[in-house]
Amino acid sequence: MYTQALNSSDGDDRGIEDAGRAAQFQARIDADDRIEPNDWMPAAYRKTLTRQISQHAHSEIVGMLPEGNWITRAPSLRRKAALLAKVQDECGHGLYLYAAAETLGTSREELVDGMLSGKAKYSSIFNYPTLTWADIGTIGWLVDGAAIMNQIPLCRCSYGPYARAMIRVCKEESFHQRQGFEIMVTLCRGTAEQKAMAQNALNRWWWPVLMMFGPPDQASQHSDTSTKWKIKRFSNDELRQKFVDATVPQAEFLGLTIPDPGMKQNANGNWEYSAIDWDEFKQVLAGNGPCNRDRLAARRKAHDEGAWVREAAAAYAEKRKNRQLAQAAE
Amino acid sequence: MAVANIEVSETPLVLYALRRADDALILGHRLSEWCGHAPALEEDMALANMGLDLLGQARELYGYAAKVEGRDNDEDKFAYLRDVRQYRNLLLVEQPNGDFARTLVRQFFYAAFADLYWRAMMASKDPTLAAIAAKSEKESAYHLRHSSEWIVRLGDGTAESHRRAQDAIDHLWSYTGEMFAVDDSERGLIVSGIAIDPASLQPRWLKTVTGIVNEATLQLPANNWMQKGGRSGSHSEHLGHLLSELQSLPRTFPGATW
Numbered sequence: 001m002y003t004q005a006l007n008s009s010d011g012d013d014r015g016i017e018d019a020g021r022a023a024q025f026q027a028r029i030d031a032d033d034r035i036e037p038n039d040w041m042p043a044a045y046r047k048t049l050t051r052q053i054s055q056h057a058h059s060e061i062v063g064m065l066p067e068g069n070w071i072t073r074a075p076s077l078r079r080k081a082a083l084l085a086k087v088q089d090e091c092g093h094g095l096y097l098y099a100a101a102e103t104l105g106t107s108r109e110e111l112v113d114g115m116l117s118g119k120a121k122y123s124s125i126f127n128y129p130t131l132t133w134a135d136i137g138t139i140g141w142l143v144d145g146a147a148i149m150n151q152i153p154l155c156r157c158s159y160g161p162y163a164r165a166m167i168r169v170c171k172e173e174s175f176h177q178r179q180g181f182e183i184m185v186t187l188c189r190g191t192a193e194q195k196a197m198a199q200n201a202l203n204r205w206w207w208p209v210l211m212m213f214g215p216p217d218q219a220s221q222h223s224d225t226s227t228k229w230k231i232k233r234f235s236n237d238e239l240r241q242k243f244v245d246a247t248v249p250q251a252e253f254l255g256l257t258i259p260d261p262g263m264k265q266n267a268n269g270n271w272e273y274s275a276i277d278w279d280e281f282k283q284v285l286a287g288n289g290p291c292n293r294d295r296l297a298a299r300r301k302a303h304d305e306g307a308w309v310r311e312a313a314a315a316y317a318e319k320r321k322n323r324q325l326a327q328a329a330e
Numbered sequence: 331m332a333v334a335n336i337e338v339s340e341t342p343l344v345l346y347a348l349r350r351a352d353d354a355l356i357l358g359h360r361l362s363e364w365c366g367h368a369p370a371l372e373e374d375m376a377l378a379n380m381g382l383d384l385l386g387q388a389r390e391l392y393g394y395a396a397k398v399e400g401r402d403n404d405e406d407k408f409a410y411l412r413d414v415r416q417y418r419n420l421l422l423v424e425q426p427n428g429d430f431a432r433t434l435v436r437q438f439f440y441a442a443f444a445d446l447y448w449r450a451m452m453a454s455k456d457p458t459l460a461a462i463a464a465k466s467e468k469e470s471a472y473h474l475r476h477s478s479e480w481i482v483r484l485g486d487g488t489a490e491s492h493r494r495a496q497d498a499i500d501h502l503w504s505y506t507g508e509m510f511a512v513d514d515s516e517r518g519l520i521v522s523g524i525a526i527d528p529a530s531l532q533p534r535w536l537k538t539v540t541g542i543v544n545e546a547t548l549q550l551p552a553n554n555w556m557q558k559g560g561r562s563g564s565h566s567e568h569l570g571h572l573l574s575e576l577q578s579l580p581r582t583f584p585g586a587t588w
Contacts, residue, residue, distance in 0.1 A: 306369025312487025
């Protein structure tokens, strides 16, 4: 249940900003010190991290939906167990990311409300549909692969609770990534239909996955301060390039073709990819992706239909407390 | 459907293992349907966890059935290539999730039985079944605790949760009798000490269930007419839909490996 009220911070001086404190804070960051929940921090640092960690948590929770779409249709019992365990892991990630965000002073309830109302964002990638079983392999291979690229540097993020959460998340993500790749290997070594299914999934997911790293560096709003605060250690374009370079040989191994005929390797060994359709990215972020409405509707439905359960649990806890108090008074 | 059903030699021991495997698979599948849609993240985790336990039990029991049968069948053929009439699970476990109360009452009725059943089966003269029972008993004990706590919370929570929990009990009660029934095939296994007689567990099951239901300020129905048929393949309408979803890929792509 998430009814904890953490957003009142009366009686402390954490809101007071002054140049001396700000300089001390930056000195700690520069010395690679970890910032902990009770430490003083600039309001903008708190706000940036609350936004980033909660968006990350929302992404884990919404991300359960496209993969959850295949749990009841997984093609073998081994795959079914692995997929259910994987989606359960994502839920666990969401839970401890919300907990990490709560240490900054906003309750899970308030953060979740922000997502359900459409105000808070989650990763654009989860607004694409999973049409075939090969999408489950592709999500593990590429989406989790891209997430790992993004998240490994976050294990050294300046904010302690986030960094520690990311260490655990990354371990599980790397397991998911191998699992996804193994699904792709099986499909690519399978029948012609299975191989075509794998190629089709790659065709559909490739560009949206590249967009997961965010806008190109010259257009990114948050990078400068995030870099100064050591929340972000590599730029969007650097991470995207690292991902592409790691993925090209994997696609070759699978015998799949990356849907970018213009792609070529440069003198430094980096794979240069064609222009990304940033208009599509903007549209998906604005709510116009193929599944935005379905995803939010599914989360709202779960939330609304679960309201009576949460109310019952709260009512029962209250009754029980009162009974115990009455007993103690006797 | 492009792929034919398998044939199964249902000797008493194979049939025994398939019945328990089917219970676990179908109930685990039902719980997995909640994934991503539960009333709170903690319950998403818990329901998936119990679904995984049951799926694990099903796989071990199917594996054992395949070994005893000694044909070409395996866990996936049992799960994916038998039709409704070949499935041997209890009617209770195939009932749709409904609301959270319906799911938890179904879980509670089953877990209260499975906990007793697997504990008793640890004394089976069949060492494989005794080992599966030892693992399943630990899992079932948690499932029983989790569902019991929810029955009490829902029954003694708000007026709405009380009404929903009572509806769920009334709706599912007639599917509980089948858990304690024994046919000739299983009678032989009981006599030889391989299986235990579930009828002997019924008084203790009723005591557990009555205790929790009373604590939850709920009531068991007065009507004791019980449905049956799952163990011999006469199911409710719901199982066919579940299977058409569960089996869709292996049925559509003959001979593919996944």
